[in-house]
Amino acid sequence: MSRMSSRWSASVAIMLLLSVLGIAAALAYEAQQAARSHRTTAENVLREYAAFAAWEFSRVARRDLTDTFGSLVGHVAVGCQSDVPPDLVRIKAKGG
Secondary structure (H helix, E strand, C coil): CHHHHHHHHHHHHHHHHHHHHHHHHHHHHHHHHHHHHHHHHHHHHHHHHHHHHHHHHHHHHHHHHHHHHHHHHHHHHHHHHCCCCCCHHHHHHCCC
């Protein structure tokens, strides 16, 4: 009977070992899927942040250009109304 018992124990050990290997393989697969998912999420967040930063930069640049151009046109218009040419050096020194 001890021979049958040792065969049964060996079979149980092999089954347990195969079960553990199967579980380990499944967990490794799930970890790989999670890593891919996290990478995709991070790439999407970075892409959206870059798009927002570009939009914000263009908005601020457009506002600054509009302000500068408006100031320059205002100085020229004042000079034209008084029949005195605008002082471009003074305008440039004021920054716009």
